[in-house]
Amino acid sequence: EGQLVESGGGLLKPGGSLRLSCAASGFTFSTAWLNWVRQAPGRGLEWISHIKSKIAGGTTDYATSVRGRFTISRDDSRNTVYLQMSGLKTEDTAVYYCVTGGGYHGFDYWGQGSLVTVSS
């Protein structure tokens, strides 16, 4: 059974930077496609970033709302995926979920989420 554990969330001021980490276990990390999905308080789900496995090209995709400000990366030696966030805005306040999948089989494993609050 796959397990994902996010860390690194917190309270930041607008314009700040933060890196989220997600440690994975229970599945073959190197072949997994990985994503970040966020949920603003009381709102719905928003996919924001995706990275394919290296064997699939390791390509990345981003939602328009975060492109140019957020960067997804992976370290297969540490079974960890990262989300580097910069130029944070109040509207980036959300619970950030680390999620496997993003292909035709949907998002199958979800972390417990990490809260990021951007406020002055």
Added chain:
Amino acid sequence: DIQMTQSPSSVSASVGDRVTITCRASQGIGGHLAWYRQNAGKAPELLIYEATTLQSGVPSRFSGSGSGRDFTLTITSLQPEDFATYYCQQSSSFPLTFGPGTRVDIK
């Protein structure tokens, strides 16, 4: 970007009821649609992918249908843990997009 809509936005039901939720894509997505259940304060859970395929471990009271632009999630015999919010999501093309959600609450 492909926009997803869901109806109804909320529905009240009782344990044992049958509930149907619909999802519509702004353009054809073939069968590339997934459904999720999110209980309050929890991470979402994948129920169905490729419109009709039940994720391993998901009870058979959940079923999905549809293709193209219109899709349906049906829950037969609603259980207490099914009072939750349900989201559809298209996996046809990036950016991946979710519907706004359908809340199922207790009548």
